[in-house]
Amino acid sequence: MACTSRIIPLNLSRSTGALKVECFRIDESGYTGFDLLNPEQRFQGATAIAIGDDEARRLIREHLPTLQADELKYRALARRSANRPRLMALQRDLLSHYKCATYVCDKRYLLLLMFLDYAVEPFYYERGMDFYQDGQNYALASLLYTVGPALLGQGALDRLLASFQRAVKEKSPAALTTLVQAARASRWQELPEVLGPLAQFAAPECLRAIAAPGVSTDAALVVLQSLVSRMEIMADGPYRVEHDQSKNLLTYHDLLQRYIRHEDMVTFRQSEIASITFPLKLQSVTQVDSRNSPAVQLADVMIGAAIEAASTLTGQRAGALDAQEVMALYADHQLIHMLPSIDFDEQKRFRQGTQAAQVIDYFAENFHEP
Known part of the structure; x- marks a missing residue:
């Protein structure tokens, strides 16, 4: 990772005039490219939080006043038992007072x-x-x-x-x-x-x-599609996205570019609670050095804790935080998950009348790599 921020503004052609453009910060965890069978990383996910860097910095000082590290990283913080109640309180604060969405899938x-x-x-x-x-x-x-x-x-x-x-x-x-x-x-x-x-x-x-060209088992498209559908609902108007400039997120970055450039007017119903409409309210995407973005660091804490909780609840490994307590922090609309369920009647009810075939065809045609 470079020591300086690399800012890449995208698609500024949609003028927002004097409107204030809301910003969601995103971070991911568990990305393994095309290999979805990696036994060490069973889950993949991402978190989006609408919060500014100044406010994020204030929350970090409030909840972790003795923090010495230059960058907030969930895994490093959770190793110390003294930090764990503070991490829980920080997540509770974020989920109670800020627009947040977390997506977790079993790969x-x-x-x-x-x-x-x-x-x-x-x-x-x-x-x-x-x-x-x-x-x-x-x-x-x-x-x-x-x-x-x-x-x-x-x-x-x-x-x-x-x-x-x-x-x-x-x-x-x-x-x-x-x-x-x-x-x-x-x-x-x-x-x-x-x-x-x-x-x-x-x-x-x-x-x-x-x-077929463009067909891939990379889960980035699925993760992003779900997270974008939730951000589109949460955003009151035009919004932008900032995310870490890590290699893993380059795929997300490229996909977001294509989402932004897509101008066709179309809506798809994906489930009882999810749909996606183009063109998006999303205006631009920027890569930043997470060391210079306290808000992106908070997204790291959120997705790190959620992935760890999923691993704990499925018996893969014991996490530092109480997994049940972490999941209980989330309201239903704040957590999106793709996990197996043998409650077939509920699955049928939840997805009745969805446009799955049309969504797959449309995204394959418009958003996969050529």
Whole structure:
């Protein structure tokens, strides 16, 4: 990371006149690029907070008056037991008095959803069936996540998913053949509706979708889409985004540029509580050195604690803070999550009437890398 700030203002063509442009600060955690099976980083997420640097600096002094470090980092602070009540109080203050949104996803579950998008859905689309109706893809991904390891044979689901993300990345005939072989080597007859297109038919429409330019298992698009949809609701008018200039966030930065430049008028309903409308109220995105931005540092604390809480609650590792207490700080509208659920009736109700197929097609056409 450079020692000086690198400021990159974007798309200033939409003049906001004398309007005050609200600023959300963003930080992420758990980014592993195309590899969503990294066992050490099971969750990925990001937090957005509407707060200025002066106010953020005041809150840091108030809640962590003895802080000696130049930069607020959740992981370093949480190691010391004396800091933990202060970190809880800081998050409570932020969530009670400032516009905040945090997104957390289980990357293995997200990879299963992507598998259904590209290795299964095209087979049904060619036969005139809406694979996404009432969110049944989420139910199938949850079913695979929960019972797939036992149902498909020892290690079969892991091999299938590893082959899938490698095929998406490499897009070579050899990688696609390996994927089909992994499907056939599983007990795919136990779930023929899901694995039949690859195992039984080596469906060319599915293989073409996997090999299509721009298709990726990088979760940045999903994380950003969810976070932007929430910021669009929270913002009273035009707003901008600042985020750290870390290498991980370069992907987010490029995607936000494309979001800002997109001028088509369109709205998509994504779930019972989420929708996204273009053109966005988002006006610009700037990269800053987080050491010079107390507000970005607060976003680091929020997402660090949320990811750690998710890891604790799923038994992956014990966190420094009480995970239940961290999650209890959030109101429903402040926390977005993509986690498996076998409450299929609730999943159907929550996603009834959504436009999943249209959203996927639209974003693939307009926002994936060429």
